[in-house]
Amino acid sequence: MMERRAATRMLCSELVDVHWVDRTGRSKKALANLEDISFSGVCLQMDSPVPLNTMLRICHAGGEFQGSVRYCLFREIGYFLGVQFEPGSNWSPQTYQPQHLLDLRTLVLRSARRAEETRDDGPTIQ
Secondary structure (H helix, E strand, O other), X not given: OOOOOOOOOEEEEEEEEEEEEXXXXXXXXXXXXXXXXOOOEEEEEEOOOOOOOOEEEEEEOOEEEEEEEEEEEEEOOEEEXXXXXXXXXXXXXXOOOOOEEEOHHHHHHHHHHHHHHHXXXXXXXX
């Protein structure tokens, strides 16, 4: 599948409360795991599916995000929802840091630097 994201995602993990209104007009609330985050959206893992284009309020320790469901897929351990933030509800690492946050770009750059240093040093001959 081709990557269609406009912003780089960061892996994370934190429990968040998700609120929405279902098709019958009833308010719903569920606990979700925040799987990844970017400037434009999040991926949530939930126990139940949520229909496409449903507006969600995602409440976290530092406030909340609002967005709409862009995809909902079942994968072995639950439903994974891609949520695109609404305008004005963007994420920034300066305003909110999930409990566990991993920037894969930093990890790859660090690994590349180590490989380069090893290559520059050359093999050790005794």
